[in-house]
Amino acid sequence: MTLAARSEPVAADVRPRAARDWTALVVDRAPFLVACAMLLILLGIYSTLQRDVFTLEELNLDTTASLTLLLAATGQTIVLVRGGIDLSIGGMISLGTVIAGTQFGEDPANAALWAVIILAIGVGAGVANGLLISVLRLQPFLVTLATWSILGGTALVILPSDGGSIPSGWTWFGNTGFGGLSTSVWILAALVLFWLWFRATRLGIAIRATGSNERSAYLSGVSLTAVNCATYGLSGLFSALAALYLVTQTGTGSPTVGNGYILNTVAAAVIGGVSLFGGRGGLASTIVGAFILTIIGNLVFVLSISSYWQPIASGVILLAAVLASSLAEKSARRGGM
Structure with missing residues (x-):
């Protein structure tokens, strides 16, 4: 009797805990799984309209088309996991x-120097965002909106319209490849390796912890100023990398080209399952989301639909992804009750 009486409460405690753990796992993974299912459906539709979809050549083409977005969205993902948002990516x-278009010239050494300067500007602008948000306690949306305006305005002052030129070696790098894979695929592989390393670092853990619960992270000794500066600094770095890759594809500079990437970086991350409230998601989610947007563009082209319909389709997919993820979370919670 005594033994049975003692064992019953233990079993009663174990079962709810296991149920809660399973529910938490499903809730955490549901948005990403929904996005993967959506990508497979779109690929299935695309394959019925276009031949040789599942080939290395198609992988190279789609990755090349997606990589500028993926580079910029990597930075945006880090910011979203922190619980913020970065509109200055476009600027x-x-x-x-x-x-790049006005300063690179034809000298490889000069082009390399200015590439480093562009990366430094990106990091500096991002760190400035982090300081303004932390020290002055301003909203990330407003701070990065202002920074976007400053950076974009500076671009217009330097080059009022599309123009300039990029060294032929620079564009060759962006359009070559080896081992049957394009440069873009190898860069994407490097991005994945970076993320696998980054998420396990102290900074990566601190960013996710701060995004999950800022107060708890602060009480645990995490410096919010340092986390914000690092988070937005990395976003600026990846925005600069996106710019450097983009010019390998266009061969010119454009003072407004970045504007189209602002909301698309958010859309790619959110469609893939990154939470707008911080603490959840990763690069895998963003990659899936970016390829969903790319396949939508491919479908619009194959079906000979006006390109004006592409943002409409992307918006519908974004709403569907958010709705499906929300329903999956509610269903998982009910199942765990």
């Missing part, structure tokens, strides 16, 4: 392409 991409 940094525009400014980076303009500087």
Whole structure:
């Protein structure tokens, strides 16, 4: 009797805990799984309209088309996991392409020097965002909106319209490859390796912890100022990298080209399952989301639909992804009750 009486409460405690753990796992993974299912459906539709979809050549083409977005969205993902948002991505991409188009010239050493300067500007602008948000306690949306305006305005001052030129060696690098894979695929592989390393670092853990619960992270000794500066600094770095890759594809600078990437970086991350409230998601989610947007563009082209319909389709997919993820979370919670 005594033994049975003692064992019953133990079993009663173990079962709810296991149920809660399973529910938490499903809730955490549901948005990403929904996005993967959506990508497979779109690929299935695309394969019925276009031949040789599942080939290395198609992988190279789609990755090349997606990589600028993926580079910028990597930075945005880090910011979203922190619980913020970065609108200055668009201004940094525009400014980076303009500087490249007007300053690179034909000397490889000069082009390399200015590439480093562009990266430094990206990091500096991002750190400035982090300081303004932390020290002055300003909203990330307003701070990065202002920074976007400053960077984009500077790009217009330097180059009022599309123009400039990029060294032939620079564009060759962006359009070559080896081992049957394009440069873009190898860069994407490097991005994945970076993320696998980054998420396990103290900074990566601190960013996710701060995004999950800022107060708890602060009480645990995490410096919010340092985390914000690092988070937005990395976003600026990846925006600059996106600009440097973009000019290998366009061959010119453009003072407004970055504007189209601002909301698309958010859309790619959110469609893939990154939370707008911080603490959840990663690069895998963003990659899936970016390829969903790319396949939508491919479908619009194959079906000979006006390109004006592409943002409409992307918006519908974004709403569907958010709704499906929300329903999956509610269903998982009910199942765990």
